[in-house]
Structure formats: structure tokens, C-alpha cells
Amino acid sequence: MSEHAARKAPPPTPRRDAFHLTSCAPAAWQDQSTALGLTDVIYRTAPEEGIAKLSINRPSLRNAFRPTTIRELKRCLALAQDDLKIGVIILTGEGDEAFCSGGDQSVRGEGGYDDGSEEAPRLTVLDLQVQMRRCPKPIIAMVAGYAIGGGHILHMLCDLTICAENAVFGQTGPRVGSFDAGYGSSHMARLVGQKKAREIWFLCRFYSAHEAQDMGLVNTVVPLASLEGETLKWCRRIMENSPTAIACCKAALNADEDGAAGIMELAGNATRLFYLSEEGKEGRNAFLQKRKPAFRALSTEMKSCAAKRCNRQVSSCCVFLGLCIR
């Protein structure tokens, strides 16, 4: 085997990781689009499996988005986020030609995109980007064909990207008089590094699926015919794991890039978990019962020393803080 081929060969799957046994079978999708009155997006769910699929439905325009598309994507993402049965969300485009070719240039007006459906034309895709970052559930981009411009940024903002061999990635902003100075720049640089990010933006070249994988833009490349099966396999594996741990991992991985808003997401998870604790509930109960809270008297008889430094019984607060009061 040549040195190059050896470098390219996928590492053997460790035997104790049964990922290769996870099913690639088609999902039993339920199409919710008609009930929701959608025109630009198809919203499907497989509730038994906990998977939702949002698909941009403008294939004749390579799935370019207009304000209506973004509004529908935001609505469907909110539905998937709030649906307790859903644990993982796929974002894709209808057809094999394109994931998304970015903003629909035919409705690009003076101050933003304007298809007559919004009061004030603006760049509503930025709201969708923030919503994707804040969604506690993993979002997987399933990319066939072109992911270009604002469409490329949407795939980058997904937590994972599974793409077909026919996928093509790139920015065209500086060619068409646009740029994304937000996540489209900072997050790209985190994914591919500063030099490569400058190359992508300054040259507006297109990159193949394997080039994108080598740059760290995508997680895996599969034959087009296997794209949905492989994506479902990743979804099913995620669904086997702890949703709270995954939500906290996502918030943690976003936190440093998202500043105070990122820390807030992570900290919100900590507060929610604290609400579930005896100590958290005691504060609420004491207020409602108009008495002084007895935080330190809680659970002393129930918990043994987590630090295993003594055989004493300690309060839940000491267990959490790792304190051992001798």
C-alpha cells in the first residue's frame, strides 16, 4: 500500500464499538408539511425513532432560501426542539443537486432579502443561525450536491455534516457582493483554521466532498445512494446516548465562541439540573411555605461521603461540592 493510500484508509472499527451494527434502514417518515401549511420546507418526523428532518424544498433553484424559507425553517426547528419525542434533527435539501445555494438572489433587495412576506426586509437567516446554535438537540447536515454561500454556512453551523460524494462546498459572497462576518467567518476559521478560511472567502473556490473532509468541514463522505441511510445510522447512535449529556456537550462546545450567550446556555443546563436537586427544591418549598430554607439539614442521613475520604454521612450539598466535613 502506498503511503498516501495508507493515510487515507479508514482505521478499523474497534471491536467493542458496535457502531457498524447500527441500522441504516429507511425511517418511517411522517410528513407534517401539509398540516403546517408549508410551501418552502418539508417537515418530516419519525417519532418512534426520535428523528426529525427539515428539508428545503426549492430544488429548481438549488434550494436557495428566501424569507419564507427561513421563516418556515425557524418554525420547524422550534417544533422539533420542543417535541419531547425528538432527540436529533436532520437539515437537508430536496433532491440530489443541492443542500442549499444560499440566499435567493432574485429577491435580494436594498436592505436584505424581500419576498413580500416580511414587514421589514433584512437578513433573517442570521436569526436561524442563532436558533441552531441554541437548539439543545444535535442538528446533522445531510448534504448532497451544492452547499454554497449562506447554504454553506448553514451546514457549518450544524453539529455534524454527513455528505455524499457529489457534494460541493464553497462561499461566493465576494463574487455576488455579500459576506457573513458572523459565524460564517469565526466558526469557519475554528473548523478549518485561519489560513484556509481566508482562502475560502478570498478566492471563492468550490471544494469537493473529500477536500472538505480533509479540511475538517465534514464528518464523513459516503456514496450518494447511502447518504440518508448513513445519516440515520448516526442519528440512531446518538439516540442511544444520554440527551442531557449531549445537550450539555453541545452547549460546552459552543460556549467559548458564543461569549456570554454561550455561557448562559451551558449555565442554564446547570440551573435546570440544580432545580431537580433536593437543595434546589428546598429553596422553592421554603418560599412557598413561608419559612426559612434548611439547605444544610437536607439528606444528611441519606448520602455517604462521595469523596470516600471517610465513612461519615454528609449533606447533599457537600457531596456535590466534593467537600468532606470531618
Ligand SMILES: CC(C)(COP(=O)(O)OP(=O)(O)OC[C@H]1O[C@@H](n2cnc3c(N)ncnc32)[C@H](O)[C@@H]1OP(=O)(O)O)[C@@H](O)C(=O)NCCC(=O)NCCSC(=O)CCC(=O)c1ccccc1C(=O)O
Ligand atoms: C449553486 C450553483 C453552483 C449550481 O450550479 P448549477 O447546478 O449549474 O445550477 P444553475 O443552473 O446555476 O442553477 C439552477 C437554477 O437555480 C438558480 N439559482 C441557483 N442558486 C440561486 C440563488 N442563490 N439565488 C437565486 N437563484 C439561484 C439559477 O439561477 C438557475 O435558475 P434558472 O432560472 O434555471 O436559470 C449555482 O447555481 C450558483 O452559483 N448559485 C449561486 C450561489 C450564490 O452565489 N449564492 C448566494 C451567496 S450570498 C448568500 O448566500 C448570502 C446569504 C445571506 O442571507 C447572508 C447575508 C449576510 C450575512 C450572512 C448571510 C448568511 O450567512 O447566509
